Amino acid sequence: MKIPFSWLKTYVSLTATPAQIADDLVRLGHEVEAVELPRAAVKGVRVGLITSKMPHPDADKLSLLKVEIGEAEALDIVCGASNMGEGDKVPVATIGTSLPGGLVIKKGKIRGEVSCGMCCSEVELGLADESAGLLILPADAPVGAEVGEYLALEEAVFDLSITPNRGDCMNARGIARDLAADAGLPFTDVTPAAVAIDAAVATPSVTVTAAQDCPVYMARAINGISLADSPEWMQAALIMAGMRPVNGVVDVLNYVMLTMGQPMHAFDADKLSGDIAIRAAASGEAFAALDGRELKLHAGDLVVCDDSSVIALAGIMGSEPSGVSDVTTNIVLESAFFRPARVSETRRTYAMVSEASMRFERGVDPLMVATAMGQATAMIIDLFGGSAGEIAVCGDATAINADRTVLCSLSRLESRLGVEIPQATDEVLARMGFTLSRQGDALEVTVPSFRHDVSIPEDLSEEYARVIGFDAIPTLLPPLATTAPAKTDRSIHDAVAGGFLQVVTYAFISAGEQRLFVADDGLDIALANPISDAMSVMRRSVWPGLLNTAKRNLNRQQPGVALAEQGRTYVRSDRGHDEENVLAWLMTGEVESDQWYGHARAADFFDLKGAVDGWLALRGLSGRFIADDSILGLQAGQSAKIMVGRVEAGRIGRVDADLADQFDIDAPVFVAEINLDLLPTGKQAKFVPLAEFPGVERDLVFLFDRGAASDAILNAIRSAGGKLLTEARIFDLYDGKGVPEGKVSLGIRFTLQDGKRTLTQADSDAASSAIIAAMDKRFGAALR
Incomplete structure (x- = not known):
């Protein structure tokens, strides 16, 4: 998420530098990925006045310009653009300037004519992806002024990675509130916008039958707008914040979301049929999303619909047929609070990420639902005209997360943090919205509605730690009871020493991959809420993960692959589930490359058998490899079970060629697997003197x-x-x-x-x- 510095300053009068603000944000628990400095990127680019324009004597498409930049002498500049003339004011990059694209301006000759700078377009200033010529500045632009300051380019843009529990900080208002509280500065909160109500505009009819997933829903009609592009200042602000301008209404809603944190959506009122309902979807119900996808919904998905179709996947994305277009004149604005867990589950089901879903699934401020609606309405009417009707309200926003209180003891919090909590920290938390009361050792805290992540004493510990500063908390090891040293498991280390590369693959695989090497006996452990179909069950064999890794390496022109992984496999049992600690190998492709003394050689069964033999020998064990053509997924005639003593400890063999083809591997693939839990104790190596007598x-x-x-x-x-x-x-x-x-x-x-x-x-x-x-x-x- 990107937040321009100027947005923060609208809520709090910050005087610190962007670098200092970045440090404060990190201390408060907000990861700062980067700090962009747009104004610094065009430092040295100044407002220039073209006083003379003449054709280049040796190039038809070039012009010779005289440009005043407020210095004693005008600059001679060779320019290839054609949209400027005498009297125009343009950005001029002076000698030594480093432009955003990496170009450093130097004095030089172009077709024999000296050029002492460069006149710039929006592209060269990093303000647009394309342009038709130079950026022509307004006539009142002061000659010689820094273009970055004149164009009011952002002083800094903070690129933040907000943790999943801090949905209240997915906007400039929330970040500014934390900074103001920390610095002890006044926080200027959003004031509700005054909106004139036109009784002639009908109030939308709304019903909510899924109140648990949608406790608050508001809708308002605005009629008679003249839709146009949003103003340049808004488009520039959205671009700085990492969003692409779309159209006037959408841009306003995105701007309000980024500044205040409340996602909203606008429907073309003339494309709606009948009343609006928020309900659970029926299985197989169709939805045509704004991103062009045609979905078949699952039963229980939360949707917004009219009398004829689904018009939005609640909290995620609207439908394409009901979307606002250039010819829209009447709209219905939507502002709501959707249950975070429902939005998160639906978003993962369809792999459909949007700016709205990222905020709803983290939890938005319920009290911003109405305020954002008023702010967006006022901006739309101010920019594009129109008349607003009354708001249809379903639910009570003030009841969400209301009167949540956490009771705990100060001594417990101090014991956990390792420092005394001074009374002054309560004042910082109070400025963050908490209400605190100390009675001796007892602490009672009322949590603000927008902090849904604070509910237990441990959460308060984190809040106090943020205020005190993690650097101020002493680094002390907790007292530990003495225990016998754990035996080092060198299983994977010895496999790597044998020439294999250690990998770690996911313990989740697809049900189809599971069936390649394990029969369908009903003992799979399926995930209740998988990330994707490719990770829907717990693995019962490590081989599918190794094959996927081998595929990626071979696709990247690796001639041969030798992999080893130590991990766990999982199977359902009477105890719930069992886990086995296994070590697996894979070899495919070349084991020896072309050399002057010999040709390349591909891996075979005996290469892997030798590696397993050597690994067992390091443990004082020996294995017997007994042919077994019944191992699922392995090729008959090249597969065996591995016996160690009287225990069947593992399997080895060549992967069936048809299965290897499913992973796009056309070379023979050899795999082995040993259950480490079944291995007996090996013989201790003993020194035997060299024999004095011949054999x-x-x-x-x-x-x-x-x-x-x-x-x-x-x-x-x-x-x-x-x-x-x-x-x-x-x-x-x-x-x-x-x-x-x-x-x-x-x-x-x-x-x-x-x-x-x-x-x-x-x-x-x-x-x-x-x-x-x-x-x-x-x-x-x-x-x-």
């Missing part, structure tokens, strides 16, 4: 059935080899000539070693015999 290495070749699993073969060898076996691996695979159909020849190499003696032939023969017997018994494998 014995032997090779055996067997004929196995083609379906035998390599993990099972090696596990059987380790079990049969006894204590002397230190290593076993498959070093050769052959299935060519001489190997029977359905069989495969595997070469097994194993190593025997004893740290206390040299092994004998008998030791080697005994181990070989035990392995041969185990292969025959377990797999029916014959020794070749």
Whole structure:
């Protein structure tokens, strides 16, 4: 939200600099994103009088100007515009001036002619997006004056980020009230405008059937207006505040909203049919919004309608058919208080953000509903003529948030803040609208109607902290009971050390993404009020989030992606819900790029399997990867469950190609996931002295059935080899000539070693015999 400095000064006589005001705002809890200085941006641009205009001798579209700027000598300026003449007054950027667009004016030659400055258009001064030529100033503009001061450009514009609880400060009036109270300066509040009532103008007929969501609604007819553009001062003010001028009536309503905080809407009275009603929408009811969207409303949405259609989504946006246009002569003004929660829910449902919704969902000042109506009416009649009728009033604004009182003890507040609360701070809060009464340690505070966010003692603590200043509150650690140090979880750190990039994705995913890797068993946890359909359920797998992240990286020309995430998954249970702590990996694309010594290589199943193996080894654990073609979402033949001891701790495999296509990934994608809560305690690493005696290495070749699993073969060898076996691996695979159909020849190499003696032939023969017997018994494998 942007607030020009001059707007604040209409409510309070501020003498501090914009920088000091920005510091005060931050101390009062209002985040200042930036302070723009429009007048400083055109410093050095002065009012110039063109005393001579001649054609450029070497360029048909250029002119040679003599321009007086109040100095001893006139400036020679080469200009490309054509809309000026002798006697005109124009803005002149002198040498050394830095214009808003970044252009620095220097003395130079243009087609051989010296130019000592530049005559400016609105675009070059940052006042408009386009222009037809130079900005021609009024004839009474003083020659030599600073253009920024003459045009009354804003001294400063504060770009503020207002917290969701401070709806009362979404306008210049609310910000000025805080500043005035803090500085002890008088606050000039809005005075109700006097509006002459024309009995010939009918009062709109209004009914409210959704009083809980719309406790106050006012409507007034204004007939016979001559709609035109709003005056230049108003358009300039709106532009400074970050809003685009639309038409006279809309500009007035926006101006009142930005200065006083009350959003309003105007309907073309001639386009309305019958009476106005504020009610809940029916399911599927049509609404044609001003932004061009055609919506089908949900049952319960709060709407404003006439006898034939919905004319506004209450507190958010009006309809296109009922909107004010250039030919409008009769209007109906709307001013209301809508329940913040209802506006917020509806706005999120349709992803429809407006200036009005941002204020209504934070909570507007109920007492401004009527005052803003009067102010807008007076401005419209003053600028565009017309006659106003009586206001149709439904509800009582004074009853909203009335007589809210907070009782607490001063000692409790002081204990929470860590400082004594002086009596003088009560005076500041009183100027902010609170009524305070101290009786010993007891404090009674009556909250103003516009501060709906203050209802408990903790809220008062925050108010006192704002007044005292957060910097004045001492930084002290609270007393903590001594506890045993928590064990550091290095799960994700070890995964990152293995070459993966840590990511953190949302715990909310779409129901469709959930079904990719988890069957529909009715155990999903659906959000009651999701931000969007893409974030409607709590995740039961981390893989969809990793796939979305991989997609974004690949779309940004990353040749390969290796990601890891540690997070929680959520499932409904008899206890309400269960959470599991999981670690997930993803690999896709290149793992090695083109080099002079070799070509690029894409990730495969064994790259990820090796990473998981290495991660388990750091914990003193070993995993067995058992093929499992039933894992949902993974490709049959390239998927396995991960067994750690007797526990199925995780899954690994290649994402089904059709599923990868849904994420626009055409390269093979490999994923793994381990439930950290199921892992057993690993063996502690122990130092083993290097063996002083040599080992014995032997090779055996067997004929196995083609379906035998390599993990099972090696596990059987380790079990049969006894204590002397230190290593076993498959070093050769052959299935060519001489190997029977359905069989495969595997070469097994194993190593025997004893740290206390040299092994004998008998030791080697005994181990070989035990392995041969185990292969025959377990797999029916014959020794070749």
